[in-house]
Amino acid sequence: MNRNVLSRRVLAGVALAALALTGCGTSDSDSDTPGSGNNAGGEYASLSGELKASGASFPDAYYQEVITAFKEVAPNVTINYNATGSGTGKKQFGEGLTDFAGTDSLVKDTDGVAAGSYLYVPTVAAPITVSYNLQGVDKLQLSADTLAKIFQAEIKTWNDPAIAADNPGVTLPATPITVAHRSDGSGTTNNFTKYLAAAAPNTWKLGSGDTVNWPSNTQGGEKNTGVAQIVKQADGGIGYVDLSDAKASELKFAAIKNKDGQFVEPSIEGTTSGLEGAEVAEDLSYNPLDAAGASAYPITAPTFLLVKTSYDDPAKAELVKGFVKYLLNDGQDLAKDIDFAPLPASLKEKALAQVDKIQG
Known part of the structure; x- marks a missing residue:
């Protein structure tokens, strides 16, 4: 768990303990105060059931933190998110094996997800580091x-x-370069290669996608953590890794030259700057890569949840809606502590309106 989040939770626990002690001896009516005792969790407390999800490893640290926090306000809900990579997540969602999916890339015909059966819900954004x-x-x-x-x-x-x-x-030493990349279908790969295609169109020759044909003398690792591990073990290693995993692996990361000609290190501030200029499509997909602005970090990647437009079980639909609304409201406050940028207010409101479209 991120140290900042852990510290906040320890402090919160101390505060709750102190509140419990000062509450001793008060009248029974005090226990019915909204936000305390059995009323804690408010609109989420009555939810119950289980949700299964899989997909992008890029936002996994954030989703796991939100799931843990959601459990505190909805104790009868169990959510399992398996960071399989965007490609597998989309496939499993299309096969009906999961209730929602995480993806950093948009759905293609080859992903097996039926057109009109899903909605994009933007969640957070983060920089892809060159570690x-x-x-x-x-x-x-x-x-x-x-x-x-x-x-x-x-x-x-x-x-x-x-x-x-x-x-x-x-x-600079004459050390050989060891290139590390994702071996699995990955939205991180999709966004990294889309950036290179946009920012170096006359140089980049490998195209873009969840997978590309990397040179045979490069090395592949599963998930962001796998790429980070290759980089960490090889003197001369380089790879693309989300900021949260790069920090967890204690990697160094490069400053990247942006569209305005400035070398900018990956940060939440640079990511936020990149988000400000992004154009949002009607389906709420958007692309903040290679954004203009002197302070914009150029390899800023979005991430989304895929949810169904309609669930056969109304209770399941309400459960999905409840969790995603929590993520878009209270959950946004957790983002910066785990090296993710929360959504701009205007995009957050559009995402909440998107959730209201879910039928069940």
């Missing part, structure tokens, strides 16, 4: 063209002139 492991180099800057050449294995050593040009005054 690296290079002894003696604690600060690194990379432009999109250089990044494209590295991940296409055209640049093979760290002292390559293209990397040196991005890092004037930095002594």
Whole structure:
């Protein structure tokens, strides 16, 4: 669990304990105060049942934290989210094996999800870091063209002139580069390659998607954690990893040159800046990659939940709606502590309206 979140919960527990002690000896009527005792949880307390979900590993840390917090206000609800990767999540959702799915990429015909059967619900956004492991180099800057050449294995050593040009005054070793990428179908891969296709269109040759044909001399790892592990173990390693997992693995990450020509490190502030200029489609999909703005981090990725337009069981529909509304309201307050950016207010309101469309 994120240390900031853990500290907050410890403090909350101390506060609740103190409140319980000061409440001793009060009249019975005090126990009916809204927000305390059996009334804790308000609109969510009456919910009960189980939800199964799978999908993107990119937002997994955030979803697990929200699920844990939701359990405190809806104790009779069990939610299992399995971070299988966006590709598997969409497939399992389309096969009816799960009640909702997490994805960082949009649904394609090949995903097996019937058109008109689902809705996109934006949840949070986060930077995709370019994490690296290079002894003696604690600060690194990379432009999109250089990044494209590295991940296409055209640049093979760290002292390559293209990397040196991005890092004037930095002594770079002749260490071979070990490129790490996702081996599973991944929305993180989709967004990372979409960024390279947009920001380095004359250099990037591998296209974009949940999977691409990486060079044979690169290494694949499952989920963001798998990529992080490869980078951490290889002197000269480089890979794309969400900020939360990169921090958990104690990796260093590069500053990336944005559309305004500024080298920006991945951060929640840079992600928020990237979100401000994103155009939102009618179905609530949006693309904040390579956004304009001096402070915008250019590899800012959205993530979504896929929910059904209609559930056969009305109780299941209410359960899904209850959880997603909690995520979009109270759950947004947890985002920054786990290195995710909450939705802008206007997009949050549209997402809540999207949830109201669910039938059951």
